[in-house]
Amino acid sequence: MSRKNTHTLVRLLAASPAIFGMFSAYANEVQKVEVKGQAAAYDARRDDTATKIVVNQEEILRHGDTTLGEVLKRLPGITVGGVQGRGGDVRMRGLGSGYTQILLNGEPAPPGFSLDQVSPEMVERIEIMRAATAEYSTQAIAGGINIVLKRQVQNAQRELKTGVQVENGAYGAVSTFQLSDKSGKMSYAMSGNLLYGRQDRPSTVVTEGHDAAGREVLRRVAEDGNRGRLLAIGLSPRINWNLGAGEVITSQNFINIARSRGDAPETVTTVLGAPPRYVATATDAENKMEMLRSDLSWTKRLEQGAKIDAKFGLNYAHRDSGLGQQQYDANEVLALDRDIASDFSDKGWSTTGKYARPIGDGHAIALGWDGAYSLHDETRLQRETSTVGAPIANRDESFDATVRRVALFAQDEWSVTKQWSVYFGLRWEGIRIRSEGNSYAAIDNKSSVFSPLFQTLYKIPGSKNDQIRGGITRTYKAPNVASLVPRRGIASNNSPTTPDTMGNPNLKPELAWGLDLAYEHYLQGGGLLSASTYIRHIDDITHSRVFLVDGLWVAMPVNDGAANTRGIELEAKLPLRQMFPGWPALDLRANLTRSWSSLSMVPGPNNRLDQQTPLSGTFGFDYRFDGLPATFGGSLSFQNGGPVRIAQNQYAYTGVKRGLDLYGTWKFTPRAQLRMSLANTLRQDNVSASSYVSADGSRLTDTTFTPTFLQLRAMLETKF
Secondary structure (H helix, E strand, O other): OOHHHHHHHHHHHHHHHHHHHHHHHHHHOOOOOOOOOOOOOOOHHHHOOOOOEEEOHHHHHOOOOOOHHHHHOOOOOEEEOOOOOOOOOEEEOOOOOOOEEEEEOOEEOOOOOOHHHOOHHHEEEEEEEOOOOOOOOOOOOOEEEEEEEOOOOOOOEEEEEEEEEEEOOEEEEEEEEEEEEEEOOEEEEEEEEEEEEEEEOOEEEEEEEEOOOOOEEEEEEEEEOOEEEEEEEEEEEEEEEEEEOOEEEEEEEEEEEEEEEEEOOEEEEEEEOOOOOOOEEEEEEEEEEEEEEEEEEEEEEOHHHOEEEEEEEEEEEEEEEEEEEEEEOOOOOEEEEEEEEEEEEEEEEEEEEEEEEEEOOOEEEEEEEEEEEEEEEEEEEEEEEOOOOOOOOOEEEEEEEEEEEEEEEEEEEEEOOOOEEEEEEEEEEEEEEEEEEOOEEEEEEEEEEEEEEEEEEEEOOOOOOEEEEEEEEEEEEOOOHHHHOOOOEOOOOOOOOOOEEOOOOOOOOEEEEEEEEEEEEEOHHHOEEEEEEEEEEEEOOEEEEEEEEOOEEEEEEEEOOOEEEEEEEEEEEEEHHHHOOOOOOEEEEEEEEEEEEEEOOOOOOOOOOOOOOOEEEEEEEEEEOOOOOEEEEEEEEEEOOEEEEEEOOEEEEEOOEEEEEEEEEEEEEOOEEEEEEEEOOOOOOEEEEEEEEOOOOOEEEEEEEEOOOOEEEEEEEEEO
C-alpha cells in the first residue's frame, strides 16, 4: 500500500472520536426507549436437548481482544494452532484443522473468511456445538462453532472504543463503534472497526541431517525475518423491519477490507555439510483483500405455533497479491529473481429455509433446506530470471472452480417426559466440485453423505441440578478446492522437509461415526461442573504424504486408512459470591481436555492424527473489587504437543505452549471506562519440527524456533 493511503487510514483512526461525536449529537435528538423486563429463565445450555454452549457478549469482550480468534482460545474444549498469541486455525476435541465446522450466522463460513476479520464487538454470541445437528452442516467431525453477528436491537446505543497496542516495539491502533436505534417498526444497527497494526516477528530454522549410523552430516541455521503492517476496515450493518403479525424481514451484512505489506528476509549459514543452492533470500509481499457477505432473511409466525424462516445470501471475496523474491548463491551473487502476481476471486450465493411447528404431545418438528453455489477464479503469473544459469520456471496459470452444495434435513425434538427429551435428525448433503485449468486436466469430484443424528437429555429424578446427555452422530469432512486442484506450489529450497505442494483430484471425503456422553451438575448462583467423553471412528482419513517426483519432493494429500480418536473434557464455573453470599466477588472457571488417536495405516508409536493436541486446559478468574469501580482478571492456557508419526517416513513435533493473559478495567463513570490488557506475558518460545527418514535410514530434520513477545493494549470505552 502507498504511504499516502497509510497516512489516510491512520488519520481516520485518529479522527474516529470526532466522527463518533457527530453520531452522538444526532442521538441526543432521538428519544431513547429503554426496554426493561424480567430476564428469561430459559438457559440454552441447560435446557436444549441438542448440546450447546452459549458464550454471551460480556464474556466475549472481557479481555479486550481485538480479534475473535483471541477470544476463542479461552473457551471450553477449543485450542488455536500456530504460534501462541498470533491466531491460527481453530480446533475442537484436539483435532487439527478442517475437522471443526466454522459457521457465520448458522451457515458455513464463505470462501476467504477468517475469524481474524471479525471484531468481537460485532458478535452477539458464540455457540459451541459439540455434536452435530441436522439443521447445520454435518461437516463437523470434531464439532461446530457458530458466530452469530449482532441482530437484535433492544434500545438506542452509541458506543466507541479507541485504543493502542504494542508488541516487540511495533505499535498499532484500533477503534470500534456501535450505533443502533429504533424508529417505529424499523430498527437499525451498525458495528464497525478500524485497525492499523505493525509486526516484527523473527524466527530461526535449524536443519540437521544424520546418516544411517546416526552421525551428523549436515547442519544449517536460517535466520528468518517477518516484518509488515496491516490496515483493515470492518463493517456490519443490519436493518430489521417488523411487518406485524409475527413477520420480520432482516438485512444483515458483513464487509471487510484489508491492505497489508511485508518483507521476509532469510539468511542461511552452513555449519556442516554442503550449503543449499540459495543461501539468502529477500522477499517482499503486498496483498489487497475485499470481502462482502449480505443476507436477507424473512421470518413469519403462523397459527398453532408454526414458523417459517427463509434466507438468501450473496458473498464476494477478492484478493490481489504481488510477491517479489531475490535469491543469492554462496558467492553472494543474485542467482534468481522471481516476481509473482496472483488474482483470486470468489463469488456466489446461498439459501436456507426451515418450517417448524409443534405436533402432538411434546413434538417440535422442523423441515428445511440448505444450498450454496460459488465460482472460484484464480490467475497466477510467475516470471523468473537468472544471470548465472540457475534453473528458472516461468508460469502463466489460470483456473476456475465451481462448488455446488445442496442439503435437505428433517428433525424432531420430543419431550418424552418432564425429565427426558430426545432429538432425532436426518440430513442428506451433496457436494460437487468442478475445476478446469490450463496446467491440468478437468476435475469433477462428487460426494454425498446421509447423516442420521440422535441426541438425548435426561434430568435425573429427585435432583434439579443433575442431568446426563448422550448423542450418536454421522459426520464427515469434504475435500476443499485447494486440496483437489493439482497445481504445483514451488518451494524456495526443495527438500523432503520443505517440499513443493500439489492437490489430489481423487480425494474422497472422510466419514465418521461419533458417540458423545456428558454429565452436568448445576450449582446455585450459576455454577457448573461438567464431565464429558467422546469417541470418533473416521474412515478414509486424509493426511499429507511426501513423494519424490522427477527429482523434486512434492507433498500431496491422500486418503489412507482409518483413524480412531477419543477424549475426555472437564469443565468448572464457580461464581463464588453468587454461590455463597458474603464471599469475595471472585469468578473462577477452568477446563481440561485429554485426547488420544491412532491411525490404522501408520505404525506406532505416536501414530496419531497430525496436529492433534493431546492435552489442553485453561484456568481463568475475574475479581470485582468491593468499593472500587475496578475489575481484574486473567487466563492461563496450556497446550501439550509432542512427537507425531504422520506416515511411514514422516514425523513431526510440536512443543508445549503456555500463555498467560491479564486484564483490568477502571470505570470512571457509568458510561466510560479504561481497559488494560497484557497478552502472552510468559513470552515462551514456540518450537516445532518436521522430519523425513529415507529408505536407507538417513534422517533430515527442520526445527523452527519462534520467539514470542508481550502484547500490551490500552482501550478507552465510552457510551453516549
